[in-house]
Amino acid sequence: QSRDPFELMEEIENVLGIRSYPMNWPIGTEGNFKGVYDRSTRQIEAFRGGNHGRSKVDATIGSPEDPKFQELLGGPLYQQLREEIELLDGAGDEFRMEEVLDGELTPIFFGSAMTNFGVRTFLENFLRMAPSPSNRTTSQGTVSAESPSFSGFVFKIQANMNPAHRDRIAFIRICSG
Template identity: 25%
Template sequence: MSHEQEAARRRTFAIISHPDAGKTTLTENLLLAGGAIRAAGEVAARGQARRTTSDWMKIERDRGISVSASVMTFEFDGLVFNLLDTPGHEDFSEDTYRTLTAADCAVMVLDAAKGIEPQTLKLFEVCRLRDIPIVTFINKMDREAQDPIALLDEIQDKLQLDTSPLYWPAASGQRFSGMMDLHKQEFCVFERKPGEAPKIGESERIAGDEASLKQALDESVFEELSEGAEMATSLLPEFDEQSFLDGHMTPVVFGSALRHFGVLELLRTLHAYAPPPRDQKAEKKGEPITVHASD
């Protein structure tokens, strides 16, 4: 395979989030979904000494945070993904800014209960300077969350970013039942099995028609989903790939990284839309040069 072909199938992305929004858990579950690691060691922010693939330094284990950038590579569906792990903690932002200059795309992880937090905003600004396309993952839907429309409004207001949900959640917290794939009109079922390890890979899908949903969902959950999905499709713009690549629009996926729900859907979204490496402008001995993607 030539350098050009090899570069064309590479997707390099970073994850930006506020500490504790679930970035390390999502990183680990993306690696699991991509088959790069076999078992997840849940990352406890309370500093238990369980090691995860990306938080490898002792200081990270002690404090339960990511402090150094590392690259994790995995293959998924014919493409090679480089996941750049960025320190989320504000003390280590220099490293993060450097890492973001190497990313062609970013996944912004938001805690569904908290929305946009200060560190997310800071990191987003760095992405904005370079027009890095952003995919949004709204995490922790299996806990009590803000209203999804309110979360998307906040992204629109604070980041001036059009939001286009590809999925729509069915309630949150104890009532969280899954999410509707708005393009395929299929419903991804969230299985809550206490004490059981979450299933890696596909979540069960059922037809998204009214009869199937009414059979599968609690009545109040069904009503909440129908109303929300209708508002989302009528009020929010249709996903536009060019607008996403230009850094003006973000596709949105909901889920729970800890329960491995929505992770494969996020990976598929990256597979479908994340751009291959672009030629980058740089300086060599004071002279402006272009570094080509295949270099």
């Protein structure tokens, strides 16, 4: 079940105590999800197809100023998108990568893995934004990110997620190798 994107952003900010920045914006919700608006390129990506992730999605990409999108999305949905873009541009945070790396701002992406809508955009941005490996200082010296030997450090251990199992999972940040 989908929720209002503004409510989702507010919940993320309240629960995590971090400001959020939508990198894209959903066009429609749930059964009427038509695509996303990419805020960095200022382009609409209207989706068709998807076949529940089993095939490549057909997309029409272009400027919100292009009249074909009013017809493609429908008048009311198109008008709602225009109003939400204006609100985000006027009242929202500015995206600064330094704030993301400092843990002060989190990028938010909208899409649907079930229908393969927006997944490619998310992955491309994730690769672009993710920090490169860097040297790590340990109690035994510095581990070079270029070292051929595998090394990593456990930064979180989670257990008992399912009462029916004796489960444990360790989250490891790979440092080299």
